[in-house]
Amino acid sequence: IGQPAPAQSKRKYLIAMPDTAELVRRYNAASVEMMQTYLADTNPQAERRVRQQRNGSEYLYFYTEKRYADKDAWETEKPITQKEYVQYLMEADTALHAVHKTKYRFAVDGRRFEIDVYPFSCERAIMRAELPEGKEAPELLPEIEILREVTGDPAYKNSSLAREQKL
Numbered sequence: 001i002g003q004p005a006p007a008q009s010k011r012k013y014l015i016a017m018p019d020t021a022e023l024v025r026r027y028n029a030a031s032v033e034m035m036q037t038y039l040a041d042t043n044p045q046a047e048r049r050v051r052q053q054r055n056g057s058e059y060l061y062f063y064t065e066k067r068y069a070d071k072d073a074w075e076t077e078k079p080i081t082q083k084e085y086v087q088y089l090m091e092a093d094t095a096l097h098a099v100h101k102t103k104y105r106f107a108v109d110g111r112r113f114e115i116d117v118y119p120f121s122c123e124r125a126i127m128r129a130e131l132p133e134g135k136e137a138p139e140l141l142p143e144i145e146i147l148r149e150v151t152g153d154p155a156y157k158n159s160s161l162a163r164e165q166k167l
Contacts, residue, residue: 009130009131009132009133010128010129010130010131010151011128011129011131011138011149011151012126012127012128012129012149012150012151012152012153012156013126013127013128013129013138013146013147013148013149013150013151014124014125014126014146014147014148014149014150014156014167015115015124015125015126015127015144015145015146015147016123016124016125016144016145016147017117017121017122017123017124017125018115018125018143018144019143020102020104020115020117022143023104023106023115024104026143027106027107027108027113028106029104029105029106029115030104030105030106031102031103031104031105032053032054032055032102032103032105033053033054033100033101033102034051034052034053034054034099034100034101034102034103035051035052035098035099035100036049036050036051036098036099036101036158036162037049037050037051037088037089037092037098037099038092038093038096038159038162039088039091039092039093040091040092040093040094041093045067045068045069046065046066046067046068047065047066047068047159048063048064048065048066048091049063049064049066050062050063050064050080050085050088050089051064052085059082060079061079061080061081061082061084061085062077062078062079062080063077063078063080063084063085063088064076064077065077095163096159096162096163097162097163097165098162099118099158099161099162100118100119101116101117101118101119102116102117103115103116103117104116104117108140108141109140111129111130111131111132111138111140112129112130113127113128113129113130113138113141114127114128115127115128115144116128118161118167120165120166120167121166121167123167124147124167125167126150126156126167127144127146
């Protein structure tokens, strides 16, 4: 509409395991089950992965490529068929585990949140928040216990979780 949107910053936090039923009840959080598999390196400047996503009874499949140049990174993602997904799985990086997670998405006062719950951790989860520029931590979710901010920490990227399977 021609008016500038307020600046947002994406932040990532390590949190204590939330009550997921409460997230659904209180915030109408939508849950999506995902399995992300990293593919073998074919280019040192690119990371490739495929994702299977279950929304209710429907399965969706995606191919993602993340390219790196100097300090910049950009991602391209495209939907693929189940057959293409199975073909890509043949290229899986056998040194890494597939990352299984349930993602809970919701909004509070116009701010978007995502909480990733992993089967290998019953005590911790990862929360992503889109916050107004300059805000350090989300103040809108008093029932979420933030353990620490992990924005930019490579140990909490999905590719690292595929290697370590711990939070």
